[in-house]
Amino acid sequence: MPAVDEILAGKDICICAGSGGVGKTTTSAAIAVGMAARGLRVCVLTIDPAKRLADSLGLRELGNEARRVDPALFEAHGIEIKGELWAMMLDAKATFDELVARQAPDEESRDRVLGNRIYQQISNALAGSQEYMAMEKLFELHTEGHFDLLVLDTPPSRNALDFLDAPKRLTQFIEGRSLRVFMKPTGLAARVAGRGASVALSVFKRIVGFDLLADLAEFFNAFSGMVDGFQARAKRVNNLLADPHTCFLVVCGPQGEPIDEAVYFHRKLVEAKLPFGGVIVNKVHYPAERLRGDGEDDVDLEATLAARLGDEDLARRVCENFADYQALAERDARNIEHLAAELRTKGVIRVPYLDEDVHDLGGLAEINRYLFASSEERIEIAAGRA
Amino acid sequence: MLGITPIPPDFLDKRLIFVTGKGGVGKTTVAVALGLRAAEQGKRVIVCEVSSQENASRIFDHTEVGFHEVEMAENLWSISIDPDESMREYVLLQLKVRAMRDMLFRSRIFSYLAAATPGLKELVTIGKIWELAQLDRKVKRGRKYDLVIVDAPATGHGIGFLQTPRTFAAIARVGPIHSQAQALDRLITDHEHTGTAIVALPEEMPVNESAALERELRAEVGVAVDRVYLNGLYPERFSKEEAERLAALAGGENGVIRAAARAATSEYGRARSQRAQLARLRRRVEAPVKTLPFLFEPELGVAAAQQLARRLH
Numbered sequence: 001m002p003a004v005d006e007i008l009a010g011k012d013i014c015i016c017a018g019s020g021g022v023g024k025t026t027t028s029a030a031i032a033v034g035m036a037a038r039g040l041r042v043c044v045l046t047i048d049p050a051k052r053l054a055d056s057l058g059l060r061e062l063g064n065e066a067r068r069v070d071p072a073l074f075e076a077h078g079i080e081i082k083g084e085l086w087a088m089m090l091d092a093k094a095t096f097d098e099l100v101a102r103q104a105p106d107e108e109s110r111d112r113v114l115g116n117r118i119y120q121q122i123s124n125a126l127a128g129s130q131e132y133m134a135m136e137k138l139f140e141l142h143t144e145g146h147f148d149l150l151v152l153d154t155p156p157s158r159n160a161l162d163f164l165d166a167p168k169r170l171t172q173f174i175e176g177r178s179l180r181v182f183m184k185p186t187g188l189a190a191r192v193a194g195r196g197a198s199v200a201l202s203v204f205k206r207i208v209g210f211d212l213l214a215d216l217a218e219f220f221n222a223f224s225g226m227v228d229g230f231q232a233r234a235k236r237v238n239n240l241l242a243d244p245h246t247c248f249l250v251v252c253g254p255q256g257e258p259i260d261e262a263v264y265f266h267r268k269l270v271e272a273k274l275p276f277g278g279v280i281v282n283k284v285h286y287p288a289e290r291l292r293g294d295g296e297d298d299v300d301l302e303a304t305l306a307a308r309l310g311d312e313d314l315a316r317r318v319c320e321n322f323a324d325y326q327a328l329a330e331r332d333a334r335n336i337e338h339l340a341a342e343l344r345t346k347g348v349i350r351v352p353y354l355d356e357d358v359h360d361l362g363g364l365a366e367i368n369r370y371l372f373a374s375s376e377e378r379i380e381i382a383a384g385r386a
Numbered sequence: 387m388l389g390i391t392p393i394p395p396d397f398l399d400k401r402l403i404f405v406t407g408k409g410g411v412g413k414t415t416v417a418v419a420l421g422l423r424a425a426e427q428g429k430r431v432i433v434c435e436v437s438s439q440e441n442a443s444r445i446f447d448h449t450e451v452g453f454h455e456v457e458m459a460e461n462l463w464s465i466s467i468d469p470d471e472s473m474r475e476y477v478l479l480q481l482k483v484r485a486m487r488d489m490l491f492r493s494r495i496f497s498y499l500a501a502a503t504p505g506l507k508e509l510v511t512i513g514k515i516w517e518l519a520q521l522d523r524k525v526k527r528g529r530k531y532d533l534v535i536v537d538a539p540a541t542g543h544g545i546g547f548l549q550t551p552r553t554f555a556a557i558a559r560v561g562p563i564h565s566q567a568q569a570l571d572r573l574i575t576d577h578e579h580t581g582t583a584i585v586a587l588p589e590e591m592p593v594n595e596s597a598a599l600e601r602e603l604r605a606e607v608g609v610a611v612d613r614v615y616l617n618g619l620y621p622e623r624f625s626k627e628e629a630e631r632l633a634a635l636a637g638g639e640n641g642v643i644r645a646a647a648r649a650a651t652s653e654y655g656r657a658r659s660q661r662a663q664l665a666r667l668r669r670r671v672e673a674p675v676k677t678l679p680f681l682f683e684p685e686l687g688v689a690a691a692q693q694l695a696r697r698l699h
Contacts, residue, residue, distance in 0.1 A: 020540050021410015117557065121505070199489050200496035203481065208503055208563050215557075216503075253410070256685050257444070299642060308635055308643065317623050318632065321653050322646040324682040331684040355655045357663075359590035 002347050004031055004249075004371045005038055007277045011247045012142060013240070014151045014277070017163055018251035019261045023282040026358050027251050027351075028153035029057070029087075030367040033074060035149050036085035037368075043086040043146075045137060046153040047130070057087050064091040064098075066141070077365035086147065092133040092155075096123040099136055103229040112222035118215045119222075122173065130155045131166035132234075139237045164272060167234045174223060174230050247277035252339075254284050254332035263342045278347040280371070281336055285329040286352050350378075397612055398424045400581040402519045402534045402573070404548065406603075407585035408595045409540035412617040414441035415686050416585045416678070417537040419694035425461035426695070429532040432463040432518055436511050436539060436547070440466050446688050455518075455529060459688075463529070465518070469507035472514040473500050479524055480562075505557075508550040512570050519573070545599070548574055548607045575608045583613040586667060588620075588660035597670035611673040616664055618680040620657040629654035 008014055008031075016028045025046055032044035043066050057069050066088040071081035097114060104110035113119050122129055131154065138152050154163050205213055240246060248269055252262035262279055269276045301322070306315035340348050351370045358367060370378065397403070398420065405417040414435075421433045432455060433442045443451045443466070446458045453471040455463045474491065481487050490496050500506055517524050519534045539547050551570035558564045574580060582603065586596040596614060603609040624632065629651050636647035668675050676699055683690045 019409060021408060121557070199486060200493035200499070203477070203486070203490055204496060204499045206561065207477075207480065208499075208506070208558050208561065257441070258410070301642060301646060304643060305646065308639075309631060314624075314628055314631075318646050318650045321623055322649045325649045325653070327682060327684060355652045357589045357659060 002278065002349070003374055004034060004278075004280075004349065007249070007347065008035060008149065008247060011245055011277070012149060013138065013243075013246040014149065015138075015154060015241075015246065015248050016152065016251050016280075017154045017248055017265060019258060022251050022253045022258050023351075023358070024251045025153050026364065026367060027249075027280055027282065027371070028151050030364050030371055031249075032085060032087070032149075032151045033079060033081070033364060034368050034372045035151070036081045036083045037074075037079050039082040040148040041084045041086070041146070042149045042151060043088065043141060044151040044153065045088055045090055045134065045141070047090045047092075047134065047155045064088070064094040064137075073361060074365070077361055079365055079368065083148070088137075090134055090137055090155075092130040093123050095133040095137050096129065099133075099230075099233075100226070103226040103233075105225045109222060109225055113219075113226070116215065116219045116222055118219040129166075129170060131163045132170045132237075134163075135167065135237050135241065136233075139233075139240055142240060164268060164274070167238055171231055171234045175227055242272075242274055244275060246275055248274055249277050250279045252279065252281055254281050254335050256335060259335045259339050262339060266343050276343075278345065278349060279339065279343060280349045280351065281332075281339070282351045283353040284332050284336070284350040285325060286350075287326070287329040287333055397581055397583075398427065398429070398533065400533065400612075401579045402515070402536070403581045403583060404536045404538045404574075404609075405583050405585060406538040406548075406599065407540070408587075408592050408599075411585045411587045411592055412678075412686070413540075413585045414445060414537050415691055415694060416583070416615050416617060417535050418442055418445050418688075418691040419678075419698055420583070421462050421533075421535050422459065422691055422695040423698050424533050424535075425459060428461070430461050430463075430530065431533045431535060432465060432529075432531045433458075434515055434518065434534060434536045435464070435466040436536065438466055438468045439537070442466075442537060445686065445691055463531070467511050467514050469511050470497075470500075472510040473506070475517075475525070476510050476513060505550045505554050508547050509554050509563075509567060509570070512547075512551060512574070513566070516570055516573055545602050545606060548603070548609060552607065577610055580609075581612045582609050583615055584611055584671075584673070585615045585617050587618050588616055588663040588667075590663065593663050593667045593670070596667065600671050600673060611671070614667065614671050614673050614675045615678055616667060616675055617678045619664065619677045620653060620660055620680050622657045622661070624650055624654045624657075626654075 014028075014031060016024050016031070018024050028044055028046060032042045036042040045066075057073070066086040069085040069087050071085065074081055074085075100113050100119075101110050104113065134152060134155055138150055141147060141150055250262045250265055250269075252258040259281075266276060266279070302315050302319045305318055306312045309315055309318075336348055336350065340346060349371060351367055354363065354366055356363060358364065403420065405413050405420065407413050417433050421431045424431045435442050440450045442464045443449070443456070443458070446464070448456070448458060448464075451464050451466055453466065453468045455465050458464045477490060478487060481490070515534060515536055517528075518531060520528075521530055523530065551567045551574060555564055555567035555571060558567065584596050584599055586592045600611045600614070603611055632647045632650045632654075636644050636651060639647065664675070664677065678694055678697060681690050681693060
């Protein structure tokens with residue numbers, strides 16, 4: 001089981017991907033803290049982190065730019081930041097606006113786009129726009145080159161795959177190739193393209209109402225000068241994701257569904273020839289059998305406990321609880337074994353289910369210890385637990 | 387705010403229920419459990435997945451259902467609402483001339499427009515939900531349901547989803563879609579027939595997000611939440627005094643005795659911090675909070691959903 005710093009050696013970019021509710025934000029933050037502690041200049045980009053975590057990192061005051069996190073915050077938790085830790089909370093809409101401002105040939109076209117209702121809709125709500133803007137910000141920071149490592153916490157998607165499809169979907173929308181022809185005032189193109197298209201257009205008008213179409217036409221006109229710039233940039237963003245100095249870490253939970261999602265996402269990464277670095281499984285129930293001493297196999301746990309505690313009822317409840325816990329530990333072990341086999345990797349990093357809910361720096365420091373522990377250290381930490 | 391919209395005596399007597407919440411909190415399991423409970427009362431129920439998800443069929447260990455109403459258990463059906471299929475069905479219902487429909491579906495420009503129009507996918511999805519909830523179904527030979535339960539998208543996406551009809555009615559100021567979007571908004575905000583449940587976990591973040599979700603649903607969508615289900619609550623197996631004795635025992639032991647004692651003190655700590663989160667949730671939301679137990683089950687299948695169904699109130 002490698003530690004995260006081994007996986008990330010020589011990488012510029014670490015992208016933490018996974019479905020919702022698996023602890024991606026915490027994992028991304030813990031990775032950034034750990035790498036900064038090892039002397040790197042690290043920036044973690046996150047969207048919608050736990051409020052208390054954000055507060056303690058000073059993220060609440062942030063706009064759409066990176067801010068340095070006070071290293072003294074971590075000293076109290078035994079982590080010395082030898083490098084620098086920066087953090088930013090992504091604002092997808094602001095990033096999109098900046099991108100438009102950069103691509104627009106002049107102020108007038110910029111304002112026409114920013115003021116268009118269709119643009120306001122897509123910059124907020126079009127599927128993939130949040131994901132694409134996260135990549136866009138990543139690209140921008142990487143180009144500026146102020147950081148040794150960028151850690152991206154991907155937006156909470158229904159499906160981890162939404163992230164990978166985002167640039168394609170967005171540029172296809174913006175190109176609007178099939179649509180713009182029909183928006184020309186003469187309508188000549190529509191006649192040339194044939195009756196099917198004009199029927200489609202008229203039916204569509206009937207369905208969505210005329211106003212919307214006019215807005216769409218205005219949008220494509222306003223955007224027309226920027227399409228090439230957008231495409232070129234999207235291509236460079238895609239190249240950055242596929243760069244060998246980029247590393248995708250898949251984050252998941254130990255239950256069947258998140259494990260299946262992780263397997264699926266890994267397969268898509270491989271198909272897209274994107275660099276997979278490893279998988280982190282959060283909230284794992286550690287098996288206790290390893291902690292069983294030699295010759296303890298035939299110990300009657302309940303009787304021994306009853307004798308030690310002088311309380312049969314309590315001993316029975318302790319045993320019941322232990323059995324329940326073991327059942328979950330066995331499930332987790334089975335699921336992780338399946339995951340490792342599917343991914344043909346031994347690089348599964350397990351983070352245990354901690355006694356305390358992780359939402360502050362203390363919890364972050366604890367997660368950090370697991371992510372960066374060597375195999376021997378992990379067993380030792382686990383032995384103190386379980 | 388309390389008292390403006392009285393909570394009806396029985397949640398399951400609604401015609402339509404949206405189950406929403408943060409990702410990974412067990413929305414589907416709760417949606418299916420509600421469905422099983424209502425089906426047991428003799429109601430004909432359908433559980434709807436959106437965005438081509440297949441989580442409900444997974445719980446029943448069933449093959450993917452797709453855009454079909456498939457019976458999962460007695461009186462309980464399931465469908466996965468694909469937006470493209472919903473769009474197609476909508477157009478079929480709007481256009482009577484077959485040649486026109488065929489031409490439309492072959493046309494690439496139509497699918498482009500459908501994909502390019504912001505919110506249209508969500509709108510036709512909600513349109514299909516509306517259609518399922520009609521006693522006079524628009525679809526030929528459509529089955530009549532007493533209750534439609536929607537496993538809604540996760541928070542963030544969730545607010546946007548329920549807000550779509552309202553937003554759309556504002557954008558398309560004219561045409562049939564305008565009045566249809568308004569009708570869908572009326573359906574969502576019709577508190578007599580439509581209910582909303584939030585599913586939460588007893589942890590800091592999900593509790594915060596559930597409180598925020600309830601506020602946003604009320605302020606931005608005009609929906610009053612009927613229930614907050616706090617899912618995965620650990621049993622209180624040990625008292626404080628017992629936990630202290632067990633901690634002392636663990637300190638002086640090794641091997642399996644120590645492991646068992648530590649598992650017990652962990653459980654005590656989690657159960658206690660979860661109770662604190664439960665109290666926070668109760669303070670921060672207006673809807674009644676109902677708890678659902680953590681199930682020590684390897685996989686959350688139909689047996690687990692049945693267990694939860696019995697515990698729903």
